[in-house]
Amino acid sequence: MTVTFTFDRMNLPFRTDFSLGGAHCLLATNSHNVLQQAVPWQSSPADSAAATFHMEIIEDSSLGSGPNKTTHFRGMRHLVFAMIEPGSFVTYDLLRREVRGVLSSEAARDAAFWKGKFLPITLGVLGTTLGVAPVHCACLVRNSDGLLITGVSGSGKSTLTAALASRGFTVVSDDWTYLSQKNESLVAEGLSAPIKLLPDTSRFFPELQKSIPRKTLNGEIAYEIEPGRFHRSAAISSCKPKLTIFLERTTLPGTRFLPSQPEDVRHYFESNAERLPEELSSAKTSRSEIINRLSEYPSWLLRTGDDPHKTAEAIEQFLSEAKYGV
Numbered sequence: 116m117t118v119t120f121t122f123d124r125m126n127l128p129f130r131t132d133f134s135l136g137g138a139h140c141l142l143a144t145n146s147h148n149v150l151q152q153a154v155p156w157q158s159s160p161a162d163s164a165a166a167t168f169h170m171e172i173i174e175d176s177s178l179g180s181g182p183n184k185t186t187h188f189r190g191m192r193h194l195v196f197a198m199i200e201p202g203s204f205v206t207y208d209l210l211r212r213e214v215r216g217v218l219s220s221e222a223a224r225d226a227a228f229w230k231g232k233f234l235p236i237t238l239g240v241l242g243t244t245l246g247v248a249p250v251h252c253a254c255l256v257r258n259s260d261g262l263l264i265t266g267v268s269g270s271g272k273s274t275l276t277a278a279l280a281s282r283g284f285t286v287v288s289d290d291w292t293y294l295s296q297k298n299e300s301l302v303a304e305g306l307s308a309p310i311k312l313l314p315d316t317s318r319f320f321p322e323l324q325k326s327i328p329r330k331t332l333n334g335e336i337a338y339e340i341e342p343g344r345f346h347r348s349a350a351i352s353s354c355k356p357k358l359t360i361f362l363e364r365t366t367l368p369g370t371r372f373l374p375s376q377p378e379d380v381r382h383y384f385e386s387n388a389e390r391l392p393e394e395l396s397s398a399k400t401s402r403s404e405i406i407n408r409l410s411e412y413p414s415w416l417l418r419t420g421d422d423p424h425k426t427a428e429a430i431e432q433f434l435s436e437a438k439y440g441v
Contacts, residue, residue, distance in 0.1 A: 127171055133157045136238045136293035136304045137353075138245040139165040146174035148223040155226075155307075156234075165295075166245040168212035170237075178202040178219035185334055186232070192392040195240050199232055201225075207240045210394055214241065231308055231331075231339065238293055238306065243391060244398045247304075248294045248405040250384055254287035254303045254354065255279050257434065261303050261354035263292065263409075265383070266362035271423060274316050275362060277345055278427035281320075286310070286342035286350045294356070294405050301408055304353040309339040319423055320345075359414040360430070366420055370429040373416040380410035 127143040133156035134140075142153055149172045189196045193210040202219035214237055222228045242249045252265035253276040262284075264272055273289050280286050288305030295302050311331055316338070317323040322345075328338045342350040361375060361383070384406045391399045415433075419426045 127173070131157070134165065135234060136242065136306060137165060137247045137295035137297075137302060138238065138242070139167045140170050141167060142170045142172065144172045144174070146172065146218075146223050148220065149174055149218070152223070152226065152229045155230075166212070166247075168214065168241055168245060170214040171216075172214075172223075173217045174220055174223040175217050176220045178217065193394055197236060197240075199236065201228070203233075205233075205236075207237070209241060209244045209391075209398075212241060212244055230306060234306055235291060235308060239291060239389075242293055243389070243402050244395060246295055246401050248384075248388075248402045250292050250294055250406075250409075251290070251387055252292050252359075253289050254292040254305060254356065256285040256287060256351060256354045257283075257431075259354070260358075261287065261356035262430075262434075263303065263356050263359040264362055265359065270362045270364050271426075272362055273311050274313075274319065274423045275426055275430075277310050277312060277316075277320060277340070277342075278423035279430065280310070280342050280345040281424075282427050282431060283346055284427075285354075287352065287354055289342075294409065296405060296408065301356055301405070301412075302353055303356045307350060307352065309341050310345075311335070312338045312340060314338070316423075356409070357412060358434075359409065359412060361414065361416045363416060363418045364420070365418050367418075368420045370417060370419040370421055370426055372433055373418070375414040375416050377410040377414075380414050381406055384409065 127145050129144050129150045131150060131153050132139065132141050133153045135156055144150055186199050193208065195207040197205045199205060201221045203216060203222045205214065205216035207214055238247065239249050252263045253272050255262050255276065264275060266272055276286060276289050287303060289308060289310040293304045312323065314328045314336060323338050326338050326340065328336050331337050331339065359380060388402060
């Protein structure tokens with residue numbers, strides 16, 4: 116049996132708009148549940164200069180009744196198709212800046228699905244076409260200035276983020292940060308997603324022993340912990356980044372800070388960026404301009420063989436001694 120959904124605006128009577136990671140979304144839906152999910156993202160006024168994309172969502176109560184499957188994607192030039200559990204199908208048109216999806220009722224009413232899956236996927240796929248550069252790094256704030264922490268997968272970014280949060284750093288994002296240029300300044304934004312920590316990190320954070328690790332979007336089993344668990348008021352939505360730290364694990368004890376060069380920063384973020392089709396050349400240029408701007412800021416390679424709490428302490432001391440505003 117084949118089911119066809121027609122995205123006729125007459126069948127999507129509910130309308131709203133909200134801000135998302137430096138972009139502006141116009142939402143149309145048939146669902147009060149979906150409409151409610153936009154409320155947390157309406158807390159700040161819309162940026163009139165932000166690029167706009169359209170989202171049309173149908174809630175269908177017949178979906179999501181089968182066994183859960185792994186979330187997966189398929190791409191065809193400027194089109195991306197995503198099956199997102201539980202029981203939802205979404206298409207992304209990068210050229211037209213459009214999102215069209217059919218969500219199960221379970222997904223439509225689940226705030227964790229929106230915050231931890233659907234919205235991060237949406238901004239990750241569409242962001243570059245909206246003047247937003249998604250970069251794989253954590254972002255934290257100390258004294259109103261932003262610190263980006265990046266590194267290869269498995270280097271311990273999330274664990275270090277949690278350790279810094281426990282020392283009073285404010286968390287903007289744990290896994291993906293969204294950079295844009297506003298009024299000639301770089302702005303880093305997050306989506307208030309929880310910090311993901313692998314089960315073995317509970318030895319560093321005894322408070323995790325009362326939590327249950329679960330399967331995350333990429334299939335890993337991990338704890339998903341709100342930053343406020345480590346320090347009260349430990350999350351905000353945006354900041355101005357001032358410094359980048361590249362995290363590298365070693366087997367030798369201690370920490371060492373080595374200066375990085377602008378070309379190293381550019382190469383790292385460009386080489387880790389998603390490939391874009393030829394028809395999106397202007398989006399690629401915009402992303403490169405943001406990365407070039409980021410490369411002008413101070414950056415350091417941090418080699419550490421210490422546990423996350425000692426490494427966090429070393430970062431705090433380094434920032435103080437170097438007289439960074441972070």
